[in-house]
Amino acid sequence: MATQRTLSIIKPDGVEKNLIGKIIARFEEEGLTPVAVRMVHLSQQEAEGFYAVHRERPFFDSLVEFMTRGPVVVMVLEGDDAIARNREVMGATNPDEADEGTLRKLYASGIEENTVHGSDSPENAAKEIKYFFSDVQVFPRG
Numbered sequence: 389m390a391t392q393r394t395l396s397i398i399k400p401d402g403v404e405k406n407l408i409g410k411i412i413a414r415f416e417e418e419g420l421t422p423v424a425v426r427m428v429h430l431s432q433q434e435a436e437g438f439y440a441v442h443r444e445r446p447f448f449d450s451l452v453e454f455m456t457r458g459p460v461v462v463m464v465l466e467g468d469d470a471i472a473r474n475r476e477v478m479g480a481t482n483p484d485e486a487d488e489g490t491l492r493k494l495y496a497s498g499i500e501e502n503t504v505h506g507s508d509s510p511e512n513a514a515k516e517i518k519y520f521f522s523d524v525q526v527f528p529r530g
């Protein structure tokens with residue numbers, strides 16, 4: 389299987405519930421190694437830019453408000469098949485539909501406050517990683 393990198397975000401609800409350590413530990417146990425980590429309080433413009441593809445969705449304003457409500461942890465995770473693996477570990481977007489033991493089943497309170505984000509394709513992973521990190525911030529340094 390190919391080694392990949394994916395962007396992960398621990399969203400404001402995860403940070404508020406003091407889940408940073410638990411979530412990162414789970415990624416490490418699952419073979420998803422953090423190679424860049426940063427805590428950031430997104431501005432409205434940064435959150436809107438990140439979720440630009442959802443701009444026309446009815447939940448867009450609420451999503452931006454949620455994502456700017458407090459700090460988030462953005463990470464690059466590296467591992468075999470990391471994009472799909474991370475999505476398996478996170479579970480479905482809606483925690484009601486997520487498999488037992490997934491991060492969203494364990495920790496998320498709803499479809500919006502769903503604790504973690506993960507890139508959904510290699511193209512988006514590359515875009516999203518670039519949105520938050522320069523090459524020299526990702527190890528081994530680019």
Ligand code: CMP
Binds near residue numbers: 451499500501504506
């Ligand atoms: P994420 O994987 O970060 O991608 C887009 C986000 O929008 C998603 O997680 C949720 O936080 C949010 N989202 C998706 N669908 C809905 C919905 N129907 N209602 C509210 N928020 C949603």
